[in-house]
Amino acid sequence: MNILILGSGGREHALAWAVKQNPKTDRLIVAPGNAGIAMLAECADIDILDGAAVVTFSEENAIDFVIIGPEAPLAAGVADATRAAGLLTFGPSAAAARLEASKAFTKEICDACHAPTAGYARFTEAAPARAYITAKGAPIVVKADGLAAGKGVIVAMTLDEALAAIDDMFGGEFGAAGAEVVIEEFMTGEEASFFILTDGTNALPIGTAQDHKRAFDGDTGPNTGGMGAYSPAPVLTDALQKQAMDQIVLPTINEMARRGTPYQGVLYAGLMIEHGHARLVEYNARFGDPEAQVLMMRLGAQALDLMLACAEGRLTEARVNWAEDHALSVVMAAKGYPGAFAKGSEIRGLDRCPEDSRHMVFHAGTTARDGQTLANGGRVLNVTARGDTLADARNRAYAMIDRIHWPEGFCRSDIGWRAL
Ligand code: AMP
Ligand code: GLY
Numbered sequence: 001m002n003i004l005i006l007g008s009g010g011r012e013h014a015l016a017w018a019v020k021q022n023p024k025t026d027r028l029i030v031a032p033g034n035a036g037i038a039m040l041a042e043c044a045d046i047d048i049l050d051g052a053a054v055v056t057f058s059e060e061n062a063i064d065f066v067i068i069g070p071e072a073p074l075a076a077g078v079a080d081a082t083r084a085a086g087l088l089t090f091g092p093s094a095a096a097a098r099l100e101a102s103k104a105f106t107k108e109i110c111d112a113c114h115a116p117t118a119g120y121a122r123f124t125e126a127a128p129a130r131a132y133i134t135a136k137g138a139p140i141v142v143k144a145d146g147l148a149a150g151k152g153v154i155v156a157m158t159l160d161e162a163l164a165a166i167d168d169m170f171g172g173e174f175g176a177a178g179a180e181v182v183i184e185e186f187m188t189g190e191e192a193s194f195f196i197l198t199d200g201t202n203a204l205p206i207g208t209a210q211d212h213k214r215a216f217d218g219d220t221g222p223n224t225g226g227m228g229a230y231s232p233a234p235v236l237t238d239a240l241q242k243q244a245m246d247q248i249v250l251p252t253i254n255e256m257a258r259r260g261t262p263y264q265g266v267l268y269a270g271l272m273i274e275h276g277h278a279r280l281v282e283y284n285a286r287f288g289d290p291e292a293q294v295l296m297m298r299l300g301a302q303a304l305d306l307m308l309a310c311a312e313g314r315l316t317e318a319r320v321n322w323a324e325d326h327a328l329s330v331v332m333a334a335k336g337y338p339g340a341f342a343k344g345s346e347i348r349g350l351d352r353c354p355e356d357s358r359h360m361v362f363h364a365g366t367t368a369r370d371g372q373t374l375a376n377g378g379r380v381l382n383v384t385a386r387g388d389t390l391a392d393a394r395n396r397a398y399a400m401i402d403r404i405h406w407p408e409g410f411c412r413s414d415i416g417w418r419a420l
Contacts (some may be wrong), residue, residue: 002027005041006048006078007069007307008034010382011289014296015067016041016304017360018308025144025304025309029061031126035373036363042204048073049361051081058087058266065189066090067307069291075101075147079265090307099252100285103143103182110280113227113251114367117280118272119185126170129181133162139186146177153223155186155254161241167267189274190418191281192233193291194244196269199305200262202315206306207298208233210418215338217414224338225379228415229293230328232296235273235419244271244278252283265310280299293382294327300357328393329384330401337378344412345408350404358386359396361404380409390419 001024005012013036020028021042031054033043035334046057049072058066066082068091070073077094092098097107110117118141123129133140142165144152152174156162162183169178193211197204209231216223236244249269256263268284268291287295296303302321309318334341353361362384366379383404385396392414403409 001025001040001064001101003029003065003067004054004058004061004063004101005030005067005069006054008032008037008075009069009289010362010379011287011292012069012295013037013362013364014304014360014382014384015069015287017362018296018300022304024044024308029063030277031057034376035200035368036361038368038388048078048269049076051076051078054078054124055081055085055087058082060201063163064088065308065311069286070240071097071100071147071284071286072253088308088311090265090311092263092265093261096256096263096265097285099263099267099283101147102145103146104180106280106283107182109252109255113255113388115248115251115280116277117222118187119162122182123183124179126166129166129170129183129390132183133159133166136183138162143168143182143184144174144178145180145182146174148177152177165349187272187274187279187281189272190221190235192234192236192271192273192290193289194249194269195287195295196245196249196267197310197318198263198265198267199310199313199315200257200264201254201313202249203245203253203308204281204310204315204318204320205245206266208236208241209288209294210235211288211291212412212415215333215412217412222338226288226290227331227333227412228329228418229288229290229294229297230326230393230419231272231291233419234343236271240273240276240278244269248278248280279386289364290331290382292330293329293384297327297329297384297386298325298340314398325386325388326390326393327384327386327398328416329362329382330382330407330411331412332381332398332401332404332406332417333380334375334377335408335410339341340406341378342372343376345375345406345410347375351405353383355398359400360384361400375406375408383411390416394420
């Protein structure tokens with residue numbers, strides 16, 4: 001079959017890498033893709049936020065299956081457009097993607113289905129929000145309702161920080177995303193990510209992961225999109241996965257269906273685990289980045305079969321063939337990230353890294369020029385390995401990093417520490 005993947009990051013490189021290995025795949029196109037993706041798939045320059053453009057391109061190229069990687073096209077209704085055109089699609093409708101695109105909506109769903117999550121209140125004006133924060137005290141969490149590229153969440157340890165966040169949000173720092181603000185109880189515990197495929201009715205858990213959001217070793221420094229990840233997440237025991245399915249995921253899926261907006265695609269549940277109990281931190285309507293890199297490394301070619309079963313409503317027949325393995329991915333980022341960073345520096349040594357079912361350097365932000373690979377983003381490479389143990393996977397990933405020569409980049413040296 002001919003497959004179109006939308007996106008240009010390490011997540012989409014990992015999806016393409018897994019899909020490409022499946023013998024069902026004939027032609028594989030990624031739009032817009034990147035320099036690493038171009039080594040295994042065709043790249044196409046289309047506006048992935050424009051549903052009509054994606055449909056036209058798919059029809060012209062006899063695409064049989066569209067896989068939507070990032071949240072922006074989902075929130076923009078691209079899955080609605082492709083499904084309306086009769087294209088088999090992996091990814092939720094805009095109405096269902098509100099589980100990621102609106103934090104207030106997610107809270108409303110949790111209330112409706114009694115899913116455990118942080119206590120909260122929502123505001124559209126600064127004065128009552130400030131009064132609420134002052135009454136509750138710090139630490140407290142302030143969130144812009146809409147999509148803000150991972151920057152709309154302020155975990156405020158002091159009252160001043162929380163009040164400043166209110167001023168920023170209602171002052172327009174996040175544009176329309178900050179027109180409404182959700183203020184949450186600060187939850188303590190250990191975070192983990194749980195990935196579930198659902199066709200709107202049935203659900204199939206496909207793996208767990210943990211990422212490292214802070215920029216520097218020891219989980220210090222500013223928040224980032226994720227500096228590394230590993231799978232499985234040992235904290236998400238079978239019992240906790242069952243509790244999360246029974247109390248959070250299945251009630252959410254049922255509530256979305258009951259409202260006439262069934263959720264189809266991957267549901268990424270960010271969970272906070274404390275005292276043997278999981279609460280929902282947030283939903284995402286897509287695979288995590290870099291969590292997809294470790295999940296795809298473990299699932300391999302079957303990832304396509306699972307996504308197809310999800311899109312075709314055949315999840316009850318689908319099974320995940322687990323191996324007793326571990327995967328770990330280290331993000332190499334441009335110095336300065338998540339603040340200002342330079343683009344265009346050359347990355348050497350990628351040709352010295354092995355590429356097989358246990359090793360892969362996924363590209364997150366690169367371009368190719370005259371045979372050189374140049375950094376073209378904040379998060380640039382996802383050096384990913386699989387092993388029989390987590391320590392084995394970590395050693396393989398860092399051995400690859402030793403072969404990469406990129407003085408303008410940096411990475412954390414302790415990915416996986418919590419589980420090792
Ligand atoms: P979100 O974009 O909702 O995932 O939030 C980003 C990060 O902020 C999460 O991964 C958590 O580390 C943290 N966070 C969000 N909400 C809370 C909360 N209620 N309590 C503690 N930490 C939170
Ligand atoms: N790594 C976190 C995310 O993809 O949202």
